[in-house]
Amino acid sequence: MSSATKTHHLVQGEVGPGCAKVDPIVVADAVKRQFGGLTAVDVAHVEIPRGAITALIGPNGAGKTTFFNLLTGFDKPNEGTWSFEGQSLAGVPAYKVARRGMVRTFQLTKSLGRLTVLQNMLLGATGQRGERFFSAFWSFLWKGQEQENIARADDLLARFKLDAKREDFAASLSGGQRKLLEMARALMSKPTLVMLDEPMAGVNPALTQSLLDHVLGLKADGMSVLFVEHDMHMVRHISDWVIVMAEGKVVAEGPPESIMQDQAVVDAYLGAHHDTDLGTLTNQEIQQIEEEAAEELEEIVAAREEDKA
Numbered sequence: 001m002s003s004a005t006k007t008h009h010l011v012q013g014e015v016g017p018g019c020a021k022v023d024p025i026v027v028a029d030a031v032k033r034q035f036g037g038l039t040a041v042d043v044a045h046v047e048i049p050r051g052a053i054t055a056l057i058g059p060n061g062a063g064k065t066t067f068f069n070l071l072t073g074f075d076k077p078n079e080g081t082w083s084f085e086g087q088s089l090a091g092v093p094a095y096k097v098a099r100r101g102m103v104r105t106f107q108l109t110k111s112l113g114r115l116t117v118l119q120n121m122l123l124g125a126t127g128q129r130g131e132r133f134f135s136a137f138w139s140f141l142w143k144g145q146e147q148e149n150i151a152r153a154d155d156l157l158a159r160f161k162l163d164a165k166r167e168d169f170a171a172s173l174s175g176g177q178r179k180l181l182e183m184a185r186a187l188m189s190k191p192t193l194v195m196l197d198e199p200m201a202g203v204n205p206a207l208t209q210s211l212l213d214h215v216l217g218l219k220a221d222g223m224s225v226l227f228v229e230h231d232m233h234m235v236r237h238i239s240d241w242v243i244v245m246a247e248g249k250v251v252a253e254g255p256p257e258s259i260m261q262d263q264a265v266v267d268a269y270l271g272a273h274h275d276t277d278l279g280t281l282t283n284q285e286i287q288q289i290e291e292e293a294a295e296e297l298e299e300i301v302a303a304r305e306e307d308k309a
């Protein structure tokens with residue numbers, strides 16, 4: 001078992017919600033997303049540090065997944081600006097965001113389970129709705145460098161110890177192996193910022209350490225990581241920085257050891273979950289939103305294809 005080497009000195013000036021980072025990779029300003037009368041995201045200012053592992057935590061419905069979707073171009077805010085590597089990303093579609101180096105993981109949906117592990121990495125097959133969506137998404141990124149893609153996929157499968165599963169249906173993988181496949185797939189496009197959506201959900205405790213090691217490995221390879229997670233063990237042990245959202249806003253941020261004792265954090269959780277443990281929340285909502293995001297991307301892809309025709 002390896003232990004996490006924490007990255008320090010991430011902040012410039014005072015620590016608190018919206019504080020400036022020494023070297024931010026993402027900067028968001030006044031980003032707001034409303035659904036009808038509900039304000040899901042209302043982030044005044046936030047900066048994600050480069051070269052570090054940042055956890056985005058908060059109670060169910062805090063707006064974490066919506067914020068993920070906004071940053072990565074899978075959803076559009078009502079207002080606000082944000083930049084990645086110093087360049088504005090407002091209005092940039094998801095596949096272009098990914099091409100620029102900001103990639104998020106996707107949960108392995110039912111239809112992707114009917115593809116092999118290698119096909120999942122390449123996502124070249126067509127047929128099912130989900131497959132078409134991914135195929136279109138990734139083909140924009142890659143533009144037909146098939147041999148290179150297979151070589152890269154094989155390297156990644158070996159690194160994530162999934163090479164023996166190469167020809168197996170993804171549906172036959174365990175929960176932990178699926179998470180590894182999701183991570184490996186995200187790395188296909190050589191990202192600089194990897195955004196992991198609940199990497200611990202559905203993972204058998206026996207595989208927990210291996211998963212944590214792989215996330216630490218991303219940082220060791222020079223990538224920045226932002227993850228949404230309810231598993232406080234993971235947050236405490238591998239994150240260098242924690243950002244807390246509640247009711248759409250950033251209510252606290254800081255290093256994990258101090259954030260866990262922060263009154264604003266305790267209040268944010270207790271306010272929404274009087275009877276829930278920090279570590280036992282469900283990820284049902286995230287799945288629902290991902291499906292909605294997938295539908296939206298499909299529309300974007302369809303619109304692009306119409307443009308080309």
Ligand SMILES: Nc1ncnc2c1ncn2[C@@H]1O[C@H](COP(=O)(O)OP(=O)(O)OP(=O)(O)O)[C@@H](O)[C@H]1O
Nearest residue numbers: 035040059060061062063064065066067285286289
């Ligand atoms: N497409 C949508 N239509 C209507 N309401 C939505 C939509 N997407 C999200 N919401 C609402 O926005 C709020 C924020 O949801 P979001 O899923 O971003 O929170 P979260 O912090 O990721 O929660 P969880 O930890 O449970 O996944 C919730 O009240 C949710 O019901």
